[in-house]
Amino acid sequence: MTPRRPASPLTALTGRLIVSCQAPPGDPMRDTGTLVRMARSAQAGGAAAVRVNEPEVVAATAAVDLPVIGLWKDGDTGVYITPTVRHALALVDAGAAIVAADATARPRPDGSTFADLVAAVHAGGGLVMADVATADEGREAAAQGADLVSTTLSGYAPGSPRQTLPDLELVAALARSVEVPVVAEGRIATPEQAAAALAAGATSVVVGTAITAPTALTRLFAAGLTP
Known part of the structure; x- marks a missing residue:
């Protein structure tokens, strides 16, 4: 029997904000306790869900009363956002309601397909968010x-134009x-841009x-004051 997949996380996200609570390697914010507090702050501010990296952080963030979108960045080239079925299942086991994974046309390091990953996550009772770069990839992922x-x-991936x-x-x-919900993500820096994404057809943003990266934001302001 196919496990029943929860629909409630999708309902909760409609028309709402998702906050990505992550920090790059070497950043002072890259600490599990800090990232959980970041998620709690996002919840206090009205976020509908959080997007977090790595099973340890997913498991800790599961204590926050919000749907957790989990991913696992492994490397920094090619397919590195939840690149294999093993990565995806570890996120499900850690408590992710939704697993985010690269769904571009690039080959996956374990030789699997995106469909294999989807089937594994669904069998584990989770949902899958397909991270794509083009409309063709989005249609294929759906x-x-x-x-x-x-x-x-x-x-950020081949086949899509670089833009600011x-x-x-x-x-x-x-x-x-x-026919599935569309999530707008990438370079959304203002409330006006977030609203424009919903107007363009996004289900959530x-x-x-712009919310959770003090190091990057400080660097931006500091650069602006440099002659």
């Missing part, structure tokens, strides 16, 4: 069973062509750096 499609990798603003064209294209 066809392979993804429960949500996110614009996370637009501008949110890719609202991709949001709109996905909203027109897939992920914001990270």
